[in-house]
Amino acid sequence: MTAFVKRHWLTVLFAALSIGFMFAAWGVSWQVKGNELIVPSIGGTLSQFFKLFAEGEFWKSLGMTFARTLMAVSLSFVLAALCTAIGLAYAPFKAFFSPIIAVCRTVPTMAVTLVIMLTFSSTMTPVIVTMLVVFPMFYAQISAAVDGVDRGLLEMAKVYGVKKRAVVTKIIIPQIAPAIVVQLGTVLSFALKLTISAEVLAYAYNGIGGMMKTANFATEIARLSALTLASVVAGLLIEALFFAITKISFKWKRV
Amino acid sequence: MKKILISACALALCAGVATMAVGCNNDNETGVTLVEVSSDDVGRVNGISYYVVPEPAASAKVKTLTAAGTEYTNVASLQKLYGEESYPQAVLVAKKSLIENDGAFVTNFLTEYAGTASWLETQTSYSEIVTAINSHGGTTLKAPMLSSTVVTNCNIYFKKAADAKQGILSYMDAVNGISPAMFGQCGDDFFCDVDGISATTVDESKTTVSVYMPDGAPALSMAKMMCANPDVGKTLDFHVVAANAINSCVTYNDEANNADLCVMPVNAAAKLLGSGSRYQLLGGVTHGNLFIISSDGTPVTADNLAEKLEGKKVGVVNLSAVPGLTFKMILNKYDIEYTQGSL
Numbered sequence: 083m084t085a086f087v088k089r090h091w092l093t094v095l096f097a098a099l100s101i102g103f104m105f106a107a108w109g110v111s112w113q114v115k116g117n118e119l120i121v122p123s124i125g126g127t128l129s130q131f132f133k134l135f136a137e138g139e140f141w142k143s144l145g146m147t148f149a150r151t152l153m154a155v156s157l158s159f160v161l162a163a164l165c166t167a168i169g170l171a172y173a174p175f176k177a178f179f180s181p182i183i184a185v186c187r188t189v190p191t192m193a194v195t196l197v198i199m200l201t202f203s204s205t206m207t208p209v210i211v212t213m214l215v216v217f218p219m220f221y222a223q224i225s226a227a228v229d230g231v232d233r234g235l236l237e238m239a240k241v242y243g244v245k246k247r248a249v250v251t252k253i254i255i256p257q258i259a260p261a262i263v264v265q266l267g268t269v270l271s272f273a274l275k276l277t278i279s280a281e282v283l284a285y286a287y288n289g290i291g292g293m294m295k296t297a298n299f300a301t302e303i304a305r306l307s308a309l310t311l312a313s314v315v316a317g318l319l320i321e322a323l324f325f326a327i328t329k330i331s332f333k334w335k336r337v
Numbered sequence: 338m339k340k341i342l343i344s345a346c347a348l349a350l351c352a353g354v355a356t357m358a359v360g361c362n363n364d365n366e367t368g369v370t371l372v373e374v375s376s377d378d379v380g381r382v383n384g385i386s387y388y389v390v391p392e393p394a395a396s397a398k399v400k401t402l403t404a405a406g407t408e409y410t411n412v413a414s415l416q417k418l419y420g421e422e423s424y425p426q427a428v429l430v431a432k433k434s435l436i437e438n439d440g441a442f443v444t445n446f447l448t449e450y451a452g453t454a455s456w457l458e459t460q461t462s463y464s465e466i467v468t469a470i471n472s473h474g475g476t477t478l479k480a481p482m483l484s485s486t487v488v489t490n491c492n493i494y495f496k497k498a499a500d501a502k503q504g505i506l507s508y509m510d511a512v513n514g515i516s517p518a519m520f521g522q523c524g525d526d527f528f529c530d531v532d533g534i535s536a537t538t539v540d541e542s543k544t545t546v547s548v549y550m551p552d553g554a555p556a557l558s559m560a561k562m563m564c565a566n567p568d569v570g571k572t573l574d575f576h577v578v579a580a581n582a583i584n585s586c587v588t589y590n591d592e593a594n595n596a597d598l599c600v601m602p603v604n605a606a607a608k609l610l611g612s613g614s615r616y617q618l619l620g621g622v623t624h625g626n627l628f629i630i631s632s633d634g635t636p637v638t639a640d641n642l643a644e645k646l647e648g649k650k651v652g653v654v655n656l657s658a659v660p661g662l663t664f665k666m667i668l669n670k671y672d673i674e675y676t677q678g679s680l
Contacts, residue, residue: 116591
């Protein structure tokens with residue numbers, strides 16, 4: 083028990099130290115630079131941060147950004163799961179798909195955004211850009227999780243003549259689910275960041291990225307910083323939520 | 338299996354709700370739909386036949402698009418549509434301490450600077466100008482894209498603060514009516530009485546004066562001072578910076594790091610320096626350089642503006658900044674409804 087308490091205290095202490103370090107670095111940069119338009123003060127940013135909560139526009143934009151992120155992540159997840167399943171059932175498909183995934187993974191996001199902007203609306207561009215980045219990530223994660231399934235269990239199921247449906251639902255999915263759910267939180271948080279960047283590039287004004295761009299044009303750098311802080315908090319909350327879901331749902335398996 | 342089905346349904350529901358939320362952003366089909374475009378997108382977006390672009394980029398775009406096979410022309414000047422006199426766009430501000438302690442230099446500088454418009458008119462080659470601007474920080478301007486027409490379209494001439502004041506205040510009121518965050522308010526102290534500057538005060542300790550300006554038309558406004566190097570009693574240290582960096586050149590806590598003289602957008606000058614306690618406005622420098630370019634060759638005038646733009650998408654470079662606000666202000670003036678849409 084003492085060891086448990088000591089271990090958690092240290093974790094909390096070091097996490098607090100880390101947050102303190104980041105704020106200290108911010109404070110020092112602000113002091114050294116001495117220019118609110120380059121590095122805004124912590125006080126000014128926090129004041130703007132809390133003001134955001136009273137703005138209808140902020141909630142509307144946050145909802146829109148979340149909707150885009152969710153749409154991109156959901157579609158990418160379904161597509162990646164489908165491709166993995168087809169690849170498992172028919173091996174040549176996996177080979178066919180590998181170069182496509184490699185291209186999606188390495189293509190520069192900025193260049194893709196600029197091209198996509200010319201074809202799709204600024205509302206849809208962030209969704210497509212996020213999908214292009216997130217889809218290969220999901221595909222790799224799901225494929226790796228499937229590859230990591232206990233082969234012994236699969237052999238045993240084969241020996242005992244367990245139905246294929248039962249193999250998928252009772253062996254494969256329970257084994258890959260914990261890892262995927264944990265990754266889902268990280269990917270969602272990353273996708274949120276990506277969507278916001280794409281919103282800025284694609285002039286999607288009805289989103290957090292659009293609010294950031296407008297704040298920048300209006301030389302309201304503290305507001306821009308507050309919006310950045312809000313998106314960081316939103317990302318951390320998503321990760322914490324998925325971490326909690328994993329802890330509650332998969333108590334039987336230590337992830 | 339039930340759990341998988343429930344999870345799949347939840348995922349599909351999420352995607353469905355998100356699709357609906359994203360899709361519920363239909364553009365208004367009446368009036369004008371304003372769409373933000375980058376300078377590179379001008380002429381390349383399907384469904385947009387009118388673009389609001391600043392000079393010198395406007396003429397360069399007309400030239401390249403026409404050479405590429407689609408004939409584009411400059412169909413309207415926002416300055417003319419604005420009416421009366423053109424609106425202020427970039428202004429010259431100076432440190433209050435410089436005006437008070439070194440009136441002789443400020444007077445000399447302004448005397449030379451006021452001759453920029455006529456000096457630019459006499460230029461036949463622009464390579465020297467571009468080289469000079471490049472040597473002070475870099476520019477996107479290219480000599481072949483400059484011509485006497487382009488330079489004239491940039492509307493560069495110095496207008497003393499006292500003469501420019503009313504125009505600036507009217508423009509500020511109109512823009513604040515659209516987006517109060519863009520201008521804020523400025524006091525009377527912000528406007529310097531240029532004719533009242535004491536030409537006898539000299540600060541011997543100061544030998545170099547820093548002059549900051551953004552790239553584009555404001556940099557062209559300093560071309561004479563860079564190329565002709567007139568004797569103004571001090572060494573001039575020019576800095577051409579990116580448009581989004583100019584505002585931070587006057588906001589350092591340590592005054593020594595701030596620009597002595599700075600050409601900056603009128604809205605940023607009013608918002609950041611409007612109290613007049615640290616900087617004062619010496620005068621207007623560029624007076625509107627926005628143009629509508631289109632593949633429809635018919636000129637757009639005050640009489641046919643509403644008819645020409647009705648139901649159309651108009652691409653605006655920097656829609657949420659001064660160009661966009663100016664265009665919205667003009668649409669308001671002609672009672673033309675507009676909505677902000679997407680590409």
